[in-house]
Amino acid sequence: MSWLEQTLRSYPELAIFLSLAIGYWVGGKSFKGFSLGAVTATLLAALLIGQVGITISPTVKSVFFLMFLFAIGYGVGPQFVRGIAKDGLPQALFAVVVCVLCLVCAVGVAWVAKFDLGSAVGLFAGSQTISASMGLATDAINRLEMVPDKAQAMLNAMPVAYAVTYIFGTIGSAVVLALVGPKLLGIDLVKACKNYEQSLGAGGDKDSEGRSWHRYVLRAYKVAAGGAAVGKSIAQAESMALAQGRRLFIERLRRNGELREALPGEVIQEGDVLAIGGHRDDLLQLLGHSQAEVEDDELLDTPVLGVDVFVSNKSLAGRTLEALAAMPHAHGVYVRRIKRGALSTEIPVLPGTVLQQGDVVTLTGLTKDVQIAAKELGQIDAPSNVADVAFIGAAIFLGGLIGAVVMKVGGIPLTLSTAGGALISGIVFGWLRSIHPTFGRIPEPTVWFMNSVGLNVFIAVVGIDAAAGFVSGLQTLGVSLFLWGIVATTLPLILSMLIGRYLFRFHPAILFGAVAGSRTTTAALGMICEAAKSNVPALGYTVTYAVGNTLLTIWGMVAVLILS
CATH class of the missing domain: 3.30.70.1450 (Regulator of K+ conductance, C-terminal domain)
Incomplete structure (x- = not known):
């Protein structure tokens, strides 16, 4: 054991990988639907491993945090800009209101409880499940020109408070939104989602609902005498089907043994064999139940x-x-x-x-x-494993360069920081990519890696650095932090649901998804959709998630400025 401890001190990079291994393994386990998640499990593993006394260069933490923030911005950019600019404006404004409530409640709780600055920011990050905010908060604390020992004590207190409050922040958010919220507002979530689906054009027959929108079948049918399509052009036959709510398309035909392309003006004749794409029931409705399906492999041999x-x-x-x-x-x-x-x-x-x-x-x-x-x-979006690394490097550099600019207002240094600059750069370039998808490709697995591993390496370094003061901090403020964390988690959620229902007048089917998105609680969205027996709540999640993820991350720096 002593050899292992000495090895970890001599090669601190191994401590990071050990923290990740334990964190992802433990975080992937679940008990009755609850799991710690990779972030919290990695933090706890790092706090334990760091007890042996390990020193890691802060540059490692900064590099991976910049990578993480850029990936977050790149992913939410299209929804963020669209939500601010156009039809998602009500949801975007609602997300801003929710984020302000989260900040005010958490800061208010910290002020009433008289927590120190580090514990207060950790309580905000944990109760609102936004671990990324600790990165910007760390930058802000380092710029306050405090005595080094005092600043380090605050930085050490931050992950302690985060770890204590995060568990209820995750479980409590899901329970409040999926179970307590609908009962509090008197909403039948399952019925509300069914009504919303019907307003979007869903049929009452669950066996056939939406089938003509996402199934494709190609069959060959012979047109008999007196068939509904006889004497009509192909375009007219397709229009007739569309007028009846059926999307059917004649792709090819065989006439007198000859294969022909189905041109819009071609008139359908008795005896033609038509290759028709659509649902089988819809085909029979168009051509009549007396029509015979025929085997014609050559006619149906078209690339799909x-x-x-x-x-x-x-x-x-x-x-x-x-x-x-x-x-x-x-x-x-x-x-x-x-x-x-x-x-x-x-x-x-x-x-x-x-x-x-x-x-x-x-x-x-x-x-x-x-x-x-x-x-x-x-x-x-052709499958590819190749990412535009030149684009990634240049975008993070430009964002960080802008974020490095510092302005002093009333003696207080104000700056986006390189981290904030990387986040905004990700939003801008992610939005540009959605408009011009010819450059800046980052495959989804790469975005996941930058997002998940980037954050967890940052968290691992934070945990290892804070390990020395973790035990004493937990003994001093553990129970108090946990109880105040419940208040900081629950209060803004209840207020947000009431505001969304009665002020913004969101449909009940998307209300809880909008609150979950504003709070960036993916676990809560999963529980809401499960309770609703529908994916409809996700329609309220995407725009609000984009705004919430951005603002709640920035709030880490804002909380430090307010409380300092």
């Missing part, structure tokens, strides 16, 4: 494609799927999945679902149709 498309066409963003389906470029194309936001939140695929810039849409259909639709919507 399924691709992810990055939506960047501003003229099409903001329209419903129903409106987009009536456009020429949507011919033969079906939407299987829509992912939105930094967490790739899956959005319900319904006729009334609104498409947004930055969404990743999975299209399916014949290759030629899909390629036309993809070109119109934006750009195919």
